[in-house]
Amino acid sequence: MQFSTAGGFERDCPAARSFYEHGGAVQRQDPLPYKVNLHKIEYTTCMNSKVAILKCSSYDSALVLETVKKAIGLLGGISTFVKPGSKVLVKPNLLMSKEPEYAITTHPEVVRSVIRLLKEINCKIFVGDSPSVWADYIENVDTVYERTGITKLCSQESVELVKFDKRRWRKNFPLTIWLDTCDYLVNVPKFKTHELTTLTGAIKNLFGLVCGTYKLELHKNNFNPNDFSKILVDIYEETRPALTVIDSIVAMQGDGPATSGKLCNTGLILAGVDALALDSLLAKIMNLSPLDILTNKEAASRKLGVSDINSIEILGEKLASIVNKSFELPTTSKKIKLPQPVIKLAKKLIKYYPCVEQGNCIRCSICIKTCPKKVITMTKKGIRFDYSNCIACFCCQEACPAAAIKVKKSLLAKIIGL
Numbered sequence: 001m002q003f004s005t006a007g008g009f010e011r012d013c014p015a016a017r018s019f020y021e022h023g024g025a026v027q028r029q030d031p032l033p034y035k036v037n038l039h040k041i042e043y044t045t046c047m048n049s050k051v052a053i054l055k056c057s058s059y060d061s062a063l064v065l066e067t068v069k070k071a072i073g074l075l076g077g078i079s080t081f082v083k084p085g086s087k088v089l090v091k092p093n094l095l096m097s098k099e100p101e102y103a104i105t106t107h108p109e110v111v112r113s114v115i116r117l118l119k120e121i122n123c124k125i126f127v128g129d130s131p132s133v134w135a136d137y138i139e140n141v142d143t144v145y146e147r148t149g150i151t152k153l154c155s156q157e158s159v160e161l162v163k164f165d166k167r168r169w170r171k172n173f174p175l176t177i178w179l180d181t182c183d184y185l186v187n188v189p190k191f192k193t194h195e196l197t198t199l200t201g202a203i204k205n206l207f208g209l210v211c212g213t214y215k216l217e218l219h220k221n222n223f224n225p226n227d228f229s230k231i232l233v234d235i236y237e238e239t240r241p242a243l244t245v246i247d248s249i250v251a252m253q254g255d256g257p258a259t260s261g262k263l264c265n266t267g268l269i270l271a272g273v274d275a276l277a278l279d280s281l282l283a284k285i286m287n288l289s290p291l292d293i294l295t296n297k298e299a300a301s302r303k304l305g306v307s308d309i310n311s312i313e314i315l316g317e318k319l320a321s322i323v324n325k326s327f328e329l330p331t332t333s334k335k336i337k338l339p340q341p342v343i344k345l346a347k348k349l350i351k352y353y354p355c356v357e358q359g360n361c362i363r364c365s366i367c368i369k370t371c372p373k374k375v376i377t378m379t380k381k382g383i384r385f386d387y388s389n390c391i392a393c394f395c396c397q398e399a400c401p402a403a404a405i406k407v408k409k410s411l412l413a414k415i416i417g418l
């Protein structure tokens with residue numbers, strides 16, 4: 001049986017057939033969502049909340065490929081998610097131009113394993129991202145691709161490395177037109193902490209589909225973490241990946257997501273379709289509750305997946321074996337551990353701002369160019385912040401290549417030991 005949409009796109013797919021035969025209702029027993037591309041066909045919401053979690057002790061190429069293949073195999077195999085012969089956009093996290101060893105970006109070996117599996121089913125593969133500080137005047141994306149090892153990888157694998165320089169407005173965002181060119185999106189995030197969103201994983205990684213500096217506009221206009229989380233979930237809702245494979249072999253804890261974070265050897269690969277379920281399990285690894293993460297809370301409220309751990313079918317490792325009780329949260333998120341009444345009472349007095357360790361600062365001015373509120377200046381004595389207009393988005397910390405931007409706490413935050 002073939003299915004036609006208003007756009008004339010046709011597809012023969014068992015999961016889509018089942019979905020449409022059920023009138024588009026959520027069918028949890030259905031095999032899996034099959035088609036993802038909103039511009040061609042309505043995305044199926046028949047989420048399947050199976051998540052595969054497997055141990056992987058290093059970035060040895062063969063080991064990573066074997067682990068990723070096994071993880072996706074537990075979920076039904078790559079062709080359960082992506083139709084053979086189709087065009088696929090692979091989206092790693094390429095935040096900034098740092099080598100893979102910094103654990104700021106998705107390791108090329110994890111990307112390679114996804115590429116190899118897609119090649120097995122004859123897909124045409126495109127790889128790309130829009131790094132956080134990417135703008136002509138800040139940093140050349142070629143440098144980011146080069147240093148993160150993605151240029152070399154794409155050349156070795158003979159796949160096309162693309163730039164997100166052309167956009168199409170979808171909902172309220174200028175998203176890369178490679179989403180239009182491709183039939184499927186495969187999301188390959190890095191598991192890291194994040195000063196603004198606590199976690200960057202399956203949902204947050206999709207922010208890189210927004211072209212260039214418009215990301216800063218979104219930060220500026222949605223500086224409240226709740227509002228920013230809504231934006232991230234909007235993007236997820238608009239672009240839902242066919243599959244997500246998370247690089248958590250070496251993750252990041254502490255003041256992530258960039259140079260101020262600390263490496264954390266979690267030694268895991270996670271794979272699944274339901275980004276909310278995946279991020280809920282990442283929250284558990286961080287020793288948090290899934291709904292402590294605002295994007296999870298927002299996605300759960302929109303019923304975009306499953307956040308209840310008991311309703312997620314975990315294949316591979318046992319949940320108890322992956323929780324890291326000593327996981328270091330970002331400074332700005334330590335208040336999550338306080339009782340809710342205390343947080344509510346002290347909300348206005350527990351504050352965090354960026355500050356510079358002048359000794360580490362290399363005076364590159366990247367923070368100045370990145371700041372959406374333009375409240376950073378370079379003086380003879382070094383970097384200065386106008387705190388009266390700072391929105392505490394921590395874009396400056398995220399972009400700083402020298403780990404020079406730290407988190408300054410308000411007096412109360414210090415007194416209560418946050």
Ligand code: SF4
Pocket residue numbers: 354370371372373374375376385389390391392393394395396397
């Ligand atoms: S100074 Fe840093 S935290 Fe403050 S608004 Fe600018 S980028 Fe955001």
Ligand code: SF4
Pocket residue numbers: 356360361362363364365366367368383399400401402403404405
């Ligand atoms: S604080 Fe960081 S980003 Fe800003 S000028 Fe110094 S090194 Fe560059």
